[in-house]
Structures are given as C-alpha cells and as structure tokens.
Amino acid sequence: MLMEKEPVYLAFSTQKGGAGKTTLTVLVASYLHYVKGYDVAVVDCDYPQHSIAGMRQRDLKLAMEDNHYKALAYEQFTRLGKKAYPVVESSTERAIDDAERITGQAAFDLVFFDLPGTVNNPSVIRALSNMDYIIAPISADRVVLESTLRYMTVVNDVIRKTGVSNIKGTYLVWNMVDGREKSELYEVYEQVIAELGLHVLKTFIPDSKRFRRELSAGHRPLFRSTLFPADRSLLRGSNIEALTDEVLTLLNLRDNG
Known part of the structure; x- marks a missing residue:
C-alpha cells in the first residue's frame, strides 16, 4: 500500500445524466480494492439519489x-484480510470534509467521489477543485458529447486555471461504445476533442447489459457491486481491467496486484 502518501482524489464526473459515471466509479473502485489490493473509499455526494450509497x-x-x-x-x-471499502453518504458541501475525516482515521490510496452533474453551484466547484484527477465518460452521441465537452472546458478553463485547484489531470473516456459503429466517427470526434486541448484515454468501455447486473436472489454472476469485484466471466471483454491499469499509470501508482 502507499501508506506514506496522501490519498489520490478522483472523480468520474460529467453533467450528463446516464453517462455511466456512477457505474464506472463502482466498477473501478471495487476492482482496485478487491482485486488489485488498494485501499479505497467512496464519497457519494450525488444528492438526492445517492446511487452508490443505495447500492451498498x-x-x-x-x-x-x-x-x-x-x-x-x-x-x-478471509482471503484478503480486509473489509469492504467505506461508502460515505455526503453532499457537495461536506464532501471534502468527509473525505478528510475518513482519511484521517485510516490510510487510503484512493478516494472516489460521485458528484452531481452541474458546475453552477459554489459547493460543486469547491469539490471539483479539490480533485486530483477528473475523468469524464463520453459517448458518440452529439448531445452527450457537446454537453460533456462544455463541462470539461469549464473545469479546465475556469476551475483548473484559477491557480487554486488541486487538479493534476483531466481526461475523457469513451463509454457505452457500440461495436457496430465505424471507427471513423470516433476519429472525427477525437479531432474536435484534441483541438479543445482535451485528452482521451486509450481504453474504451463497450456497451453491454452486464454493466447493470447487481447482486440477485438468483445468484447470477454479478458485475456491479460495492462488496465484490465483477465476476471473472463477465469481466472479460468489458475493458474494466484495461481501464483500471491505464488509470493506475496516469496516477503513477504501482500495481499492487
């Protein structure tokens, strides 16, 4: 573990609902904690739904x-010798204070934040400015893309360039990618993104119904859980492993797995 270092604050964040930020937060947090051996925490300040706290x-x-x-x-x-990671139900006003409280009580490598999709609130701006890294899910939908690019432009040009933010890096990640779509479409979009000075992760996440599969009374292989990692059989082809490895590289964290 990276006990001697300050925890990394990371948010999968966008202002477009349904873009997959909550699902990606849970999948990456659970994979890092239960498979890769990192100590993570999640601060759920996406009021009023608090989706991750509800999932827990x-x-x-x-x-x-x-x-x-x-x-x-x-x-x-028994195998890991570690408990489930904490999920703290919070608000944008209390998010950073709650994170500092739990990281003051135990050592964490990463703290994930599930933030509401808006930048017109002072408490949201404060929370965003305290992130080390922000990753925005995008899809090849013009409305979603334009909304997310506006959002990330505000983060970069307004919040990050104030000189008082902790943001070290902002990235976009293709999510819900339809395998039937031609790659040329993504190339065109990425040219526009590059012209805005934004960076896209190499890993993309495919569109799949498996991303909605939680614990069930029928004991089907699970994918999205705050207590367990995604089932190995469902993990294949999801690109969650590749995404997690790329995120670890960006954050300059060594592989604990």
Missing part, C-alpha cells in the same frame, strides 16, 4: 440475508 445498502441486505453471498463475503474477507 442493497448489497449489505443481500449479503446478510442470503447464505450464498454471506459465504462469498466470508471467503473474500
């Missing part, structure tokens, strides 16, 4: 009531 409640309920998941949790705890 559902996960815990099933894990306590269902013998299958109870056994999985016990096996995982």
Whole structure:
C-alpha cells in the first residue's frame, strides 16, 4: 500500500445524466480494492439519489440475508484480510470534509467521489477543485458529447486555471461504445476533442447489459457491486481491467496486484 502518501482524489464526473459515471466509479473502485489490493473509499455526494450509497445498502441486505453471498463475503474477507471499502453518504458541501475525516482515521490510496452533474453551484466547484484527477465518460452521441465537452472546458478553463485547484489531470473516456459503429466517427470526434486541448484515454468501455447486473436472489454472476469485484466471466471483454491499469499509470501508482 502507499501508506506514506496522501490519498489520490478522483472523480468520474460529467453533467450528463446516464453517462455511466456512477457505474464506472463502482466498477473501478471495487476492482482496485478487491482485486488489485488498494485501499479505497467512496464519497457519494450525488444528492438526492445517492446511487452508490443505495447500492451498498442493497448489497449489505443481500449479503446478510442470503447464505450464498454471506459465504462469498466470508471467503473474500478471509482471503484478503480486509473489509469492504467505506461508502460515505455526503453532499457537495461536506464532501471534502468527509473525505478528510475518513482519511484521517485510516490510510487510503484512493478516494472516489460521485458528484452531481452541474458546475453552477459554489459547493460543486469547491469539490471539483479539490480533485486530483477528473475523468469524464463520453459517448458518440452529439448531445452527450457537446454537453460533456462544455463541462470539461469549464473545469479546465475556469476551475483548473484559477491557480487554486488541486487538479493534476483531466481526461475523457469513451463509454457505452457500440461495436457496430465505424471507427471513423470516433476519429472525427477525437479531432474536435484534441483541438479543445482535451485528452482521451486509450481504453474504451463497450456497451453491454452486464454493466447493470447487481447482486440477485438468483445468484447470477454479478458485475456491479460495492462488496465484490465483477465476476471473472463477465469481466472479460468489458475493458474494466484495461481501464483500471491505464488509470493506475496516469496516477503513477504501482500495481499492487
């Protein structure tokens, strides 16, 4: 672990709802914590839905009531020797204070923030300015793309260039990529993105129904969970492993796996 270093604050953030920021936060956080051996925490300040905090409640309920998941949790705890990562229900006003409180109580390598999709609120701007890295999911949809590019331009040109932010890097990541779409479309979009001075990660995330698969009474292989990593059979072809490795490289964190 990187006990001697300050934790990295990271947010998958965009102002467009349904872009996948919450799902990516959970998938990457769980993979890093349960597979790669990092100590992570999640601060959920996406009021009022608090999707990740809600997911943790559902996960815990099933894990306590269902013998299958109870056994999985016990096996995982025994193997890893570490508990589930904390999910803190917060607000944009309290986000940084809550993060400092939990990182003052235990050592963490990364703290993920699930932020609301707006930049017209002083508390959101304060939270964004305290991130070390911001990664915005984008899709090949003109409305989504234009909205996200405006959002990231504000982050870069207004928040980051004030000189009082902690932001070290901002990136875009292609999400919900339809394999049937021609790559030329993405090349055109990436030319526009490059002209704006923004950077796109090499890894893209395909569009797949597996991203919505949570713990279930039927014990189907799970993908999205705050208590367990994605099932190996579903992880293949999802590019979550590649995305996580690329993020670790960007953050200059060594591989604990």
